Amino acid sequence: MAYGLLKGKRGIITGALDEKSIAWKIALKAKEEGATFTLSNAPLAMRMGAIKQLAEQCEAEIIPADATSVEDIENLYTKSIDVLGGKIDFVLHSIGMSPNIRKNRPYGDMNYEWYQKSLDISALSFHKMMQTAEKLDALNEWASVVGLSYIAAQRTFAFYTDMADAKAMLESIARGYGYRFGKLKNVRVNTVSQSPTVTTAGSGIGGFDVFYEYAQLMSPLGNATADDCANYVITLFSDLTRMVTMQNLFHDGGFSSVGVSEDLAMKLMQAHQQEQQ
Numbered sequence: 064m065a066y067g068l069l070k071g072k073r074g075i076i077t078g079a080l081d082e083k084s085i086a087w088k089i090a091l092k093a094k095e096e097g098a099t100f101t102l103s104n105a106p107l108a109m110r111m112g113a114i115k116q117l118a119e120q121c122e123a124e125i126i127p128a129d130a131t132s133v134e135d136i137e138n139l140y141t142k143s144i145d146v147l148g149g150k151i152d153f154v155l156h157s158i159g160m161s162p163n164i165r166k167n168r169p170y171g172d173m174n175y176e177w178y179q180k181s182l183d184i185s186a187l188s189f190h191k192m193m194q195t196a197e198k199l200d201a202l203n204e205w206a207s208v209v210g211l212s213y214i215a216a217q218r219t220f221a222f223y224t225d226m227a228d229a230k231a232m233l234e235s236i237a238r239g240y241g242y243r244f245g246k247l248k249n250v251r252v253n254t255v256s257q258s259p260t261v262t263t264a265g266s267g268i269g270g271f272d273v274f275y276e277y278a279q280l281m282s283p284l285g286n287a288t289a290d291d292c293a294n295y296v297i298t299l300f301s302d303l304t305r306m307v308t309m310q311n312l313f314h315d316g317g318f319s320s321v322g323v324s325e326d327l328a329m330k331l332m333q334a335h336q337q338e339q340q
């Protein structure tokens with residue numbers, strides 16, 4: 064059911080790679096709620112082509128941008144303002160990639176060039192998107208900027224390696240720029256810390272199935288899906304959440320507040336009993 068929450072709003076949505084992407088679901092919801100927006104992804108991802116299908120569905124223009132390039136980001140804002148006919152009301156940063164994770168490098172054997180790439184793509188790009196918006200004065204008063212994070216920013220999750228550091232930085236940037244943008248233009252900046260979700264980036268993490276099942280057993284509401292995440296992010300783009308800023312908002316079915324759940328305890332007890340038989 065649509066509520067017209069984003070009627071008349073103009074946005075930029077990054078990171079929709081294929082229909083599993085969290086950004087893909089957010090784009091579909093934003094369209095449903097009445098927004099107009101541009102879609103952006105790295106030129107390499109563009110070549111895979113799936114984003115064209117989304118663009119048609121959403122009647123959105125695609126503007127390629129490597130999120131590590133300030134020049135590309137400048138072009139993204141300038142073209143978006145041109146195509147959409149005015150300044151921007153919401154920005155989604157849904158970008159993450161770690162070459163170290165892709166190549167299975169353990170935390171004690173990081174390739175530092177790749178480490179810097181992970182930070183640049185997954186965290187610094189968030190700062191670049193906001194600093195560029197500020198310099199170009201590309202955002203409207205009360206605009207909303209959202210980045211996607213993961214609880215490995217607060218607690219150590221084996222195999223999440225340098226992405227955990229990138230997420231901690233991402234959340235810190237949301238506070239730093241949230242303060243600045245709040246004072247400057249009443250713009251709010253938040254991160255949403257999402258449950259493990261089956262996507263290209265998600266499933267690329269070693270042991271993802273275990274993360275997923277563990278979180279499922281621990282969370283009283285179960286894991287939040289990408290569709291659930293889209294609904295939540297839409298509320299953050301809407302005028303209903305104008306005073307929420309500089310927050311890392313857990314969207315995880317309750318996972319972050321549970322020590323141990325009955326479901327997990329039962330599973331461990333069963334395994335223990337089987338071992339003794």
Ligand SMILES: NC(=O)c1ccc[n+]([C@@H]2O[C@H](COP(=O)([O-])OP(=O)(O)OC[C@H]3O[C@@H](n4cnc5c(N)ncnc54)[C@H](O)[C@@H]3O)[C@@H](O)[C@H]2O)c1
Pocket residue numbers: 077078079080081083084085086104105108128129130131156157158159160184211212213256257258259260261262263264265266
């Ligand atoms: N899937 C999960 O379990 C999960 C959980 C919590 C948070 N997140 C976060 O959600 C966000 C979206 O990821 P997803 O799970 O939808 O996976 P996804 O693979 O669909 O999206 C990641 C996107 O980042 C883009 N990207 C990579 N390098 C880029 C660059 N240099 N410039 C521009 N774009 C680039 C990719 O093309 C892709 O579209 C990421 O920040 C991810 O860390 C994912």
